[in-house]
Amino acid sequence: MFAVPSFVWATGNTFGARSTVSPSLVKLARDGVPWFLTVLLVTGFLKLFGALLGIGLTRPRGSRISPLMVFCSGGAATLLTWHGGLFIVHGALVKAGAVAVEPDLAGLTDWYLYLWGPWFIVGGLAFAGATALYVRQRDERRRLRLYGAVGALGALFLSVASTATGIG
Structure with missing residues (x-):
């Protein structure tokens, strides 16, 4: 679930970000700045990797x-x-x-x-x-x-x- 916002914001949708994240970052997502959207996607995948890593530690x-x-x-x-x-x-x-x-x-x-x-x-x-x-x-x-x-x-x-x- 922690990765969901990163993927949502990578689409340019800033739901939940406007009141909790720096306005400059919200603007980058809303404007669809390619390098920032890439950062959001990579961040989302790293969060998914973290979830798999956490699960792996228990197995x-x-x-x-x-x-x-x-x-x-x-x-x-x-x-x-x-x-x-x-x-x-x-x-x-x-x-x-x-x-x-x-x-x-x-x-x-x-x-x-x-x-x-x-x-x-x-x-x-x-x-x-x-x-x-x-x-x-x-x-x-x-x-x-x-x-x-x-x-x-x-x-x-x-x-x-x-x-x-x-x-x-």
């Missing part, structure tokens, strides 16, 4: 797929938790008056602080917990923890790099 699999599963899950846990944490920290700073936002974005602060941020953190913690349980059930725990750590650090690096360059 026993052969050891051949275990390292990839743990690598991706470590990355997903980190990205979701980090993303949600950024939403909460930014929202708290705006509420405290330490950071100013444009007037058209001020109404979105509560959405990001009280809904999106916690929602992403809960998802990240769920991935982390499922990954820990998955690894605990394997014989090669030490090696799998390394894959999880590399996935987590890689995801964090990509997130920081995209934020620093203005992409994310």
